[in-house]
Amino acid sequence: MNQYLLSLLALIGGAFLALQGSLNAQLGLLLKNPLLASLIAFCSSTCFAFCLVLLTTKHYPNAIIIREVPIYLWFAGGLFSLIGISLYYYTIPKLGLSTMISFGLCGQLVFAVIAGHFGWFGLPTEPMSLQRLGGLVAMIVGILLINLK
Template identity: 35%
Template sequence: MTTLHWVGLLLLAVVAGAVVPFQSAINANLGRGLGHPLWATLASLLVSIVVLLPVIVALRLPLPSLAFITKAPLWMWAGGAFGVCFISLALILLPKLGASGFIALAMAGQIIASLLLDHFGLFGLMERHLTAPRLIGALMLIAGVVLIQFSAAPSKALAAA
């Protein structure tokens, strides 16, 4: 893999992370407008289908293997449930914690879960054992999360309440 290719992948990962607070903030407003966060979760997932289907058709992707679908372990289908969990919790918590607070705390959870997934090689991932430098890096990231969440000055609206 060339350095340029590697840098491109890193930038795409940053973009993937950058869209999350936008998605969460927009969906939080949608949830308020629709009357409940779960309606916004459903709307978000339906829009995902409407956006994704034309892309699948345009790329002329073959249909998935029916044999795989019938034999796949149940845990492989849990991703959608995790998506619903994340979207719904983002809709509920982002207005209360703020965008930076919610994303920082969500990142802390992602760091901890990622270290466990890597360490044990779960779900077919390559094992990457938890070493002292990896643990120190994770703790430094989580310390940054704590600073982001708890160093924010309260807004005037909250101070007056």
């Protein structure tokens, strides 16, 4: 897949995350419980993912492959997802969608640049450069401008 199509898919994914965040934050407000909204979102996501796996997967991992997966990888992503998504649902109604998403993206990008620089989690190393640092500074300035009242 070429870089332009991958970039477009990433942009669409980001828009969908903002959309789901606002819808599920609204659900959390109506239920008066953002954690319950997270549970409902994860349960419905599980159902959708289960259906897609059934429709698209030709070969499932065997027992040997499953045993090779470190225990923490079965749970850590779900835990961090729960914390991150629940914080979105809790803060969107208090801060507003653009404010929360802008701060959330800032946190994601700052962490991603640091993790990429050090090659954490077995991912390719992406060394820090003046260009990357300039991009982070520009993003932080942009976030301040977006949230200036």
